[in-house]
Amino acid sequence: MPSRVRVGSVADFADGKLHVVDAAGTSIVVGLTGDSLCAARNRCPHLGFSLTSGPGGLRYADGQVVCPWHNSRFDLASGENLDWTPGFAGRDMPRWSRRMIALGRKPSPLTTYEVMVEGDDVYVEL
Numbered sequence: 001m002p003s004r005v006r007v008g009s010v011a012d013f014a015d016g017k018l019h020v021v022d023a024a025g026t027s028i029v030v031g032l033t034g035d036s037l038c039a040a041r042n043r044c045p046h047l048g049f050s051l052t053s054g055p056g057g058l059r060y061a062d063g064q065v066v067c068p069w070h071n072s073r074f075d076l077a078s079g080e081n082l083d084w085t086p087g088f089a090g091r092d093m094p095r096w097s098r099r100m101i102a103l104g105r106k107p108s109p110l111t112t113y114e115v116m117v118e119g120d121d122v123y124v125e126l
C-alpha cells in the first residue's frame with residue numbers, strides 16, 4: 001500500500017542539484033527537472049549501487065543522472081534508461097566492452113516516485 005512521506009521544503013530542492021533524502025527508510029534522490037520536482041530510488045538498476053556516491057562522483061544535469069559506477073544515464077522524471085554501461089567511474093570505455101561491463105544485465109529504468117508539492121512541503125508517494 002503506497003504511503004506519502006514528507007521529504008522537505010520546496011526551498012531545499014530549488015538549487016537544481018540532486019539531493020539524497022531518506023523517505024521512511026528508503027534512500028531516494030530528488031531533483032528539479034524543468035519546473036518540476038522528480039524523485040527516484042537511489043539505487044542503480046544495473047547492480048543496485050548508489051546513484052550518488054561512487055568512483056565517478058555525483059553527476060546530474062539537464063534532468064539526467066549518470067551512475068557513478070558504470071556511467072549508465074537515466075532521465076530522472078521518467079526513469080528511462082538513456083545509455084547503458086558505457087564505461088567505468090566517469091570514463092568512457094570502448095563500445096565493444098559495454099556487454100562485458102553490463103555483466104549480462106539488460107537496460108532497465110529507475111524506480112521513480114510521484115512527487116507532490118503542497119504549500120511549501122514536498123511529499124513523495126512510496
Ligand code: FES
Nearest residue numbers: 044046067070072
Ligand atoms: S551500477 Fe550503475 S551502471 Fe553499474
